[in-house]
Structure formats: C-alpha cells, structure tokens
Amino acid sequence: MEGEFVLDTHVVRAFVSDVEQAIAGSSSPEAACDAIRPRFSELLADPDWLPAAFQADAPESGMGGGIGQWLLYRAGDGSLSLFSLVVPAGSQTPIHDHLAWGLVGLYRGTQDEEIYAYMDGELVPSERRALGPGDFYALIPPQDDIHRVRTTSATASVSIHLLTNDTGCIWRHAYDLATGDVTPFRSGYANVDCPDQS
Ligand SMILES: [Fe+2]
Numbered sequence: 001m002e003g004e005f006v007l008d009t010h011v012v013r014a015f016v017s018d019v020e021q022a023i024a025g026s027s028s029p030e031a032a033c034d035a036i037r038p039r040f041s042e043l044l045a046d047p048d049w050l051p052a053a054f055q056a057d058a059p060e061s062g063m064g065g066g067i068g069q070w071l072l073y074r075a076g077d078g079s080l081s082l083f084s085l086v087v088p089a090g091s092q093t094p095i096h097d098h099l100a101w102g103l104v105g106l107y108r109g110t111q112d113e114e115i116y117a118y119m120d121g122e123l124v125p126s127e128r129r130a131l132g133p134g135d136f137y138a139l140i141p142p143q144d145d146i147h148r149v150r151t152t153s154a155t156a157s158v159s160i161h162l163l164t165n166d167t168g169c170i171w172r173h174a175y176d177l178a179t180g181d182v183t184p185f186r187s188g189y190a191n192v193d194c195p196d197q198s
Contacts, residue, residue, distance in 0.1 A: 001076025006192060011049040015039060016073050016082065019162065023080075029101040029164075033138035036162070040103045044134050044160060050084065055108065055158045057088045058190035062168075065091035069168055071189040078166040083189065085149075085159045087111070092150035095123075095175040096185065098139060102163035105136025109157030116146040116175065123175055131159075139163070146175060169194035 005012060018039050026032035043049065058068035068086035075081070084107070087093060095116060110132050117126040123146070130152070139145065151157040161167065168189040173182050188194060 007072040062188040087151045095148045100165035101140045109153035
C-alpha cells in the first residue's frame with residue numbers, strides 16, 4: 001500500500017525515507033528512536049518546511065479546545081504517521097494516550113507537559129516537564145504514554161509527532177482525573193478522513 005503524503009515536499013519525503021530506513025535497520029524501538037534523533041532534531045530546527053496551514057488551530061477539532069491535529073504523512077498500512085499538533089494559547093489537551101512508540105518534539109511556542117501513571121489503581125501525575133522549541137523526547141509505551149500538554153506561550157504551540165501508528169485514526173483513551181473514567185476516543189485529523197470514513 002502506498003503512503004499518503006498530505007504535505008508532499010522534498011523535505012517530508014526525505015525525512016520519511018530516512019525514518020523508514022532507520023526503523024528497518026533497528027532491532028528495537030529504542031534503537032530506532034536513537035537512529036532517528038539527529039534527523040528529527042534537524043526537522044525541528046528547520047524554520048521553513050512546515051506551511052502555515054499546518055500550524056493553525058482547528059475550531060471543530062476532535063481534541064476540543066481548538067486543537068488542530070494535521071496529518072503530514074502516513075504509511076499505507078497504518079504503521080507510521082507524521083503530524084503536527086497545534087494547541088492554541090490557553091488551551092490544553094485532554095489527558096490521553098498514544099499506544100505507539102515514536103518521537104515527539106516542539107517546533108513553535110512553549111508547553112508544559114504533565115505525565116500520568118497508575119499508582120495503586122489510581123491515575124496520578126508522575127512527572128512534569130517544560131518544553132521549548134527544539135526539545136523532543138522518545139515515547140516508548142507503556143512508559144510515559146499518558147499525558148496532557150498545555151500551551152504556555154502567548155501564541156499557539158506546534159509540536160511534531162512521529163508515531164508508529166495512524167494516531168489520529170486509532171481508538172485510544174481519554175482519562176478523566178476527577179471521575180477516574182477512561183473513555184475510548186479517536187481524535188481524527190483536521191485535514192483528512194480516517195480510512196473507514198472515506
Ligand atoms: Fe500526546
């Protein structure tokens with residue numbers, strides 16, 4: 001199956017090609033993330049590759065709060081996606097998971113990230129970190145997979161996600177701290193349908 005380049009540019013194609021090679025040549029998610037790190041860092045440092053349309057908020061979004069999740073690329077078999085997540089100033093995501101390993105980094109603005117973990121059956125904050133442009137981390141579930149991000153800059157934050165599933169289209173989970181409820185949720189993308197919607 002063919003991959004889908006929603007943002008079909010040389011930069012994105014070269015990045016995805018390098019990522020796919022790194023994954024194919026790695027024996028574990030950890031090794032693949034390490035191999036991808038230099039290229040991911042380059043992408044975050046490049047001021048020119050991401051058009052304004054992919055850095056815009058999305059009033060009707062599946063995440064709520066005007067949060068825009070814009071697909072840039074996904075593999076035809078759903079094994080990889082690259083997307084931007086735009087969280088407007090003053091907005092935060094629900095507490096959510098991702099269910100796939102990959103890299104997540106900040107491109108514009110600043111964010112506070114709060115990570116949650118289950119302790120004795122109860123979901124509690126386990127770590128908090130502040131992210132600025134160029135900061136990124138490897139996400140390898142189940143470690144640190146449940147989090148919430150809040151924009152702390154006066155303008156929207158834009159983060160770049162490279163994850164080994166079709167994150168916007170899979171069913172994952174939203175968590176309500178007050179009630180303890182875990183709700184199945186599918187964020188969708190602001191710019192494309194999911195395979196079973198088209
Ligand atoms: Fe997230």
